Amino acid sequence: MKIISIVGARPQFIKLGPLSRELRKKHKEIIIHTGQHYDAEMSDLFFEQLEIPEPDVNLEIGSGSHGMQTGQMLVGIEKEILKHEPDMVLSFGDTNSTLAACLAAAKLKVPSLHIEAGLRSFNRSMPEEINRVVADHTADLLFAPTPEAVKHLQKEGLGEKTVLTGDIMADSVRFIQSKIEENRFEGRAYNLLTLHRPYNVDDPQKLATLFRQLGDADVDFIFPVHPRTRAVLKANSITVPGNIKLIAPQGYIEFQGLLKYADKAITDSGGLQKEAYIAGKPCITLRPETEWVETVEAGWNVLMDINDPELVAKIAAFNPNSDRPDLYGKDVAKRMVREMEGFL
Numbered sequence: 001m002k003i004i005s006i007v008g009a010r011p012q013f014i015k016l017g018p019l020s021r022e023l024r025k026k027h028k029e030i031i032i033h034t035g036q037h038y039d040a041e042m043s044d045l046f047f048e049q050l051e052i053p054e055p056d057v058n059l060e061i062g063s064g065s066h067g068m069q070t071g072q073m074l075v076g077i078e079k080e081i082l083k084h085e086p087d088m089v090l091s092f093g094d095t096n097s098t099l100a101a102c103l104a105a106a107k108l109k110v111p112s113l114h115i116e117a118g119l120r121s122f123n124r125s126m127p128e129e130i131n132r133v134v135a136d137h138t139a140d141l142l143f144a145p146t147p148e149a150v151k152h153l154q155k156e157g158l159g160e161k162t163v164l165t166g167d168i169m170a171d172s173v174r175f176i177q178s179k180i181e182e183n184r185f186e187g188r189a190y191n192l193l194t195l196h197r198p199y200n201v202d203d204p205q206k207l208a209t210l211f212r213q214l215g216d217a218d219v220d221f222i223f224p225v226h227p228r229t230r231a232v233l234k235a236n237s238i239t240v241p242g243n244i245k246l247i248a249p250q251g252y253i254e255f256q257g258l259l260k261y262a263d264k265a266i267t268d269s270g271g272l273q274k275e276a277y278i279a280g281k282p283c284i285t286l287r288p289e290t291e292w293v294e295t296v297e298a299g300w301n302v303l304m305d306i307n308d309p310e311l312v313a314k315i316a317a318f319n320p321n322s323d324r325p326d327l328y329g330k331d332v333a334k335r336m337v338r339e340m341e342g343f344l
């Protein structure tokens with residue numbers, strides 16, 4: 001098979017790692033990086049740490065409005081598909097890079113595979129929700145990570161092109177374990193905090209209120225700051241209490257090390273909700289809903305409002321100890337490549 005894998009944002013590099021390695025055992029893979037994320041700490045570092053070959057092409061689209069970013073990606077990806085004539089185009093998740101990849105392939109009638117299909121928040125104000133729905137409805141083969149995702153796809157009439165494969169991030173987490181050096185933060189107990197969703201971080205008032213509240217907690221918060229959030233913090237003079245430690249975006253090895261020794265994860269990230277579950281860390285998700293409902297049902301993830309006046313007390317009180325059944329599978333990349341071979 002000749003496959004074009006299309007990635008552009010941090011979580012997609014993490015998902016590509018194990019799949020690319022498995023694919024390349026028998027098949028030809030061409031990696032196209034849209035350039036959506038471009039800082040070395042958001043991109044290059046992940047290729048290096050996850051041992052992913054350098055992209056064959058970087059479209060260098062960069063940041064911009066949704067229409068501009070997606071439109072320019074579409075033009076660039078179309079050219080590459082026409083040039084390489086792949087058997088299949090592969091995309092991950094729900095970013096603008098995913099949307100452009102699925103649209104470009106569909107218009108050129110090239111078979112397209114969407115990985116992490118069937119996730120739904122049912123909140124159309126999220127750009128990701130639009131991207132997911134379009135990706136699932138335009139792709140020819142859908143790899144769903146969980147039975148919940150399969151259910152959503154069946155309801156939308158997409159059951160016939162759906163395969164329950166497990167979650168590729170389970171393979172990414174397993175791969176990185178052997179590389180985690182001692183990354184224990186010297187100091188008090190800490191919670192690991194990440195925030196990057198526009199509805200949480202684009203309003204500086206929300207961040208200021210959150211920081212004021214967390215400042216009263218008897219625990220530190222280590223906060224690797226996403227560039228979107230960094231831009232908001234920089235443009236507004238928000239006071240950062242001493243127990244919130246702002247640090248640069250971390251590599252995957254360092255970040256998983258921080259998670260390993262953290263008490264809890266507090267986040268609006270999709271990936272971290274799953275990683276916290278796998279690592280056995282209670283997760284507080286600062287969102288009104290989540291796509292990863294099975295972590296909530298298992299008792300290890302709880303939704304809270306970012307400006308809930310009781311936030312600090314509720315975080316301290318959330319101490320699940322129920323069993324953690326395996327929700328995401330293992331050897332997922334192997335399964336995926338077998339399914340792709342069967343499809344083509």
Ligand code: UD1
Pocket residue numbers: 009010011036037038039042063064094095096097127128196227228231
């Ligand atoms: C994107 C995805 C989101 C995903 C997230 C993962 C969309 C619509 N959003 O959000 O689904 O969860 O990636 O992290 O596709 N910036 C830099 N350096 C970079 C990249 C971004 O400084 O390397 C800054 C720029 O100011 C940019 C802003 O971050 O405007 C937002 O970047 P963008 O890729 O548009 O969206 P994310 O918030 O990163």
Ligand code: UDP
Pocket residue numbers: 010011014194196224225226248249250251252253255256268269270271272275
């Ligand atoms: N991550 C990382 N370094 C960081 C913050 C996050 O390696 O400083 C990893 C994290 O382990 C997870 C992924 O990046 O696998 C999540 O990416 P992000 O939160 O940007 O996007 P989302 O998962 O919400 O789409």
